[in-house]
Amino acid sequence: MKGSLSANTTLSHYVILSQLGAGGMGEVWRARDTRLDREVAIKVLPADFAQDADRLRRFEQEARATSALNHPNILTVYDIGSREGSPYIVAELLEGNELRDVLNGGAIPQRKVIDYAQQIASGLAAAHSKAIVHRDLKPENIFITTDGRVKILDFGLAKLSPPTLAAGASSEVATQKAITDPGTVMGTVGYMSPEQVRGQAADHRSDIFSFGAILYELLLGRRAFIGDSAIEVMNAILKEEPEELTETNSKINPPLERIVHRCLEKKPERRFQSASDLCFAIESLSMSSGSRIGSAVSVPEVAETAGIARLFHNARLAWIAAAIFFVALLAAMPLAISHLRHAPQGQAGAVRFSIATEKASVLGQLAVSPDGRALVFAAINKGFPQLWLRSLGDSEPRPLAGTEGVNGFPFWSPDSRSICFPASGKLKKLDLSDGTVQTLWTIPPAFGGIGAGGAGAVRSGLGGTWSREGTILTFRGSSGIFRIPASGGEPAPVRGVDQPPEGVFYRWPCFLPDGDHFLYLMTTTAPPAPEEKSEVYVASLEGKGPKRLFSADSNAIYAPAPEGRGYLLFAREGALMAQSFDANSLTLSGDPYRVADHVRVNLNNRAFISVSDNGVLAYDSTPFSTPANQLVWVDRQGKQLETIPATGTFQMPSISPDGKRLAVSRFDRRIGNSDIYVVDLVRGTSSRLTLDPAADNWPVWSPDGTHIAWGSNRSGAYQIYQKLASGAGDEEQLLKSNKVINPTDWSSDGRYILYREMDPDTKADLWILPVEGDRKPIPFQHGPFTELQGCFSPDGRWIAYSSDESGSLEVYVQAFTQSGATWPVSTKGGFAPLWRRDGKELYYLSSDAKLMEVDIETAGTFEPGIPRALFDLSGTRRLPLGYAVASDGQRFLFISVSEEAGPSSLAVVVNWTAELKK
Secondary structure (H helix, E strand, O other): OOOOOOOOOOOOOOEEEEEEEEEEEEEEEEEOOOOOEEEEEEOOOHHHHHHHHHHHHHHHHHHHHHHHHOOOOOEEEEEEEEEEEEEEEEEEEOOEEEHHHHHHHOOOHHHHHHHHHHHHHHHHHHHHHHOOOOOOOHHHHHHEOOOOOOOOOOOOOHHHHHOOOOOOOEHOOOEEOOOOOOOOOOOOOOOHHHHOOOOOOHHHHHHHHHHHHHHHHHHHOOOOOOOOOOHHHHHHHHOOOOOOOHHHOOOHHHHHHHHHHHOOOOHHHHOOEEEHHHHHHHHHHHOOOOOOOOOOOOHHHHHHHHHHHOOOOOOHHHHHHHHHHHHHHHOOOOOOOEOOEEEEOOOOOEEEEEEOOOOOOOEEEEEEEOOOOOOEEEEEEEEEEEEEEOOOOOOEEOOOOOOOOEOOOOEEOOOOOOEEEOOOOOEEEOOOOOOOOOEEEEEEHHHOOOOOOOOHHHHEEEOEEEOOOOEEEEEOOHHHHEEEEOOOOOOOOOOOOOOOOEOOOOOEEEEEOOOOEEEEEEEEOOOOOOOOOOEEEEEEOOOOOOEEEEEEOOEEEEEEEOOOOEEEEEOOEEEEEEEEOOOOEEEEEEEEEEOOOOOOOOOOOOOOOEOOOOOOOOOOOOOOOOOOEEEEEOOOOOEEEEEEEEEEEEEEEEOOOOOOOOEEEEEEEOOOEEEEEEEEEOOEEEEEEOOOOOOEEEEEOOOOOOEEEEEHHHHHHOOOOOOEEEOOOEEEEEEEOOOOOEEEEEOOOOOOOEEEEOOOOOOOEEEEEOOOOOOEEEEEEEOOOOOEEEOOOOOOOOOEEEEOOOOOOOEEEEOOOOOEEEEEOOOOOOEEEEOOOOOOOEEEEEEEOOOEEEEEOOOOOOOOOOOEEEEEEEOOEEEEEEEEEOOOOOOEEEEEEOOOOOOOOOEEEEEEHHHHHO
């Protein structure tokens, strides 16, 4: 295969793009994976690999084992193959530099060294747990990505490398790989362990020695073992001790130096006996040394330290653990630690603190990873909802690419390596190791929100739970609870909880440890139920049960406890409660205990709480209240002109034809629903148009400004109503359906209302409702794609709408005829189109949070111009909850988060069970 690769060459389903590098171990190429539409790196190995059947077999075995690691600090191997006698491996494509390049760039701050060391040790621990030993750990095999993540490369391949070491080699070959046949030297000169130098069997402790050599070099900028030839270097490894670190650099912490020297012990039995022990030592060091000044307390560090007493079997070591724990708290003084309780011997106390998200529009949906190391939450990014990941040892969260449009609660895989979340009408899975996003299920629009990627979609509030057996449970509105394989597929109903009676909802499943039983919340609405109820049940995948546990104002989640018993966490009367629960007998005991005085609960009775397997609790301590919004006018440059004197939780504004009034949906927490309000834009007054306790949304004006139509969900069905805009007279029902429907526009001749219908079989469709006559709906866009937000052109000849037929939402215009032609308008994603009153401009929101404008020419046929951005919504408080345009196109009405809404914070309690009453 030598020399046969070039741009556009195909290997299986990989298309070669360009060469990244070449060397004795083959060539590395950038390529595109056409199946998953992602860029990858392909390493083509020398042809002599294929000449040795045993080496090739071991290579394939190691590659498969490495690919199964799936750890964020290990290069992910996707595939292996062979072409023309040369094997190749396919791995994730990294952007950044080798650690060797970083070392060559000069001194590295000690804080950064500790950060790199933690990540390397974490990767080693994951590999060693799978019985995989690297045997060639060195700076050239460690990669630092542009965002500071460490990746260990060539895992498990070093022992398959061709012989390159000669006895008389000079020091220039100090980074070459040694032969790997049994009984000979294995590794890289300068980083080999003594047992590798002797040609003895090398286990995971050899990697720990190599790690120590790398850590030494990171701290001093020179190698631990040096010599004029490879033989002299190997003799130094066998017989000499490296120079004391603090003799050269007095600023190096003595505990850090002790870690280095323990790694570099000549005898394997005197080193750290596992990479996990090494991880813990470094993490404890980072806590006590204050190496993360200005950052939050690392919850994994605190959690492991707080729980260390349970791992020791004598009181003396338990008190040592408590001392380390106390030092960690002193190092984290910037945190607002609200509570620290001294615990009895053998049990560390709980620690409370807050994580300031520094995002004014945090949506609150949160989830702690099962290992307690990270927190994921939803927040507005550039005007759109997105998931943010906060490692609890870092000071800043980071947005997760591919999670834009999240519209519910995320939940973790049991191994803390993946995050599942609903977004844009789909249930998706994000692999944190490589950033890939997989669609597990296309959610029927009737149960998945608007699917437009706007912030308003967050209100739909889907979620789920993931068992260790690879099953995901989620729910579908009034259709009960369903199970989905973690690999993806169509949901299957869970017997016994798949068909709730009318007016009853089954929501928020949560697996218990056995992976069979699960908790869920049963709620009823009135009518037809005689009264509203909210109760926690337990059921089984096998159809056993359901069994009622208790009444609560929210769902319940299961929390393991160190004493071997568990707890259920839930909300009651605004407080966060915990009650002892035996997951084996499915029985409660004792009285509920108040964990926090306040916890947020949304309209679907979902408490904003999450707990890890090792006792890290996170919750939103603010009572549920959506931020107060304002209605603001901005010009064509995005500059704010004025604020309409009305506050509330607004969405879906619609301006009257004469431009003097505004119809808008406003949510009222006191009564738990939304209503249509009419705002007088001249006088600044407002009046309530609808009074029904159901949800009333999506107002549109009749062309003469006398009536307003809207969508509602009264009596367990969905309707479109109209009423005089003055509020006089009765409401008139125009259409009733068992599917979710809402109007999107009213034609200029007053004859038709364009409305959207959510169909589980065809996603979201657009229909035409004749206002007069038999009012029999006419399909406009009814097919396999999602069509949203249709609006008539002012002359009634065209309809603009957004559709995902291209794979992402784009804006299209179609002639208003049965066989009308269609024109694409947006070019890089778009939704929410609106016309200027004269029809000569069309506006829409782009996927990157910009308000776009397109010139329209309609003389003869439809001719759209080139889209151009008017202004950027990112970095502002304006939300895509609907917008409106003045008749002349010179002003735009947006919904903006009130300036009084300050940054949000989330409460975290480490070792939370220490506070429970005995």
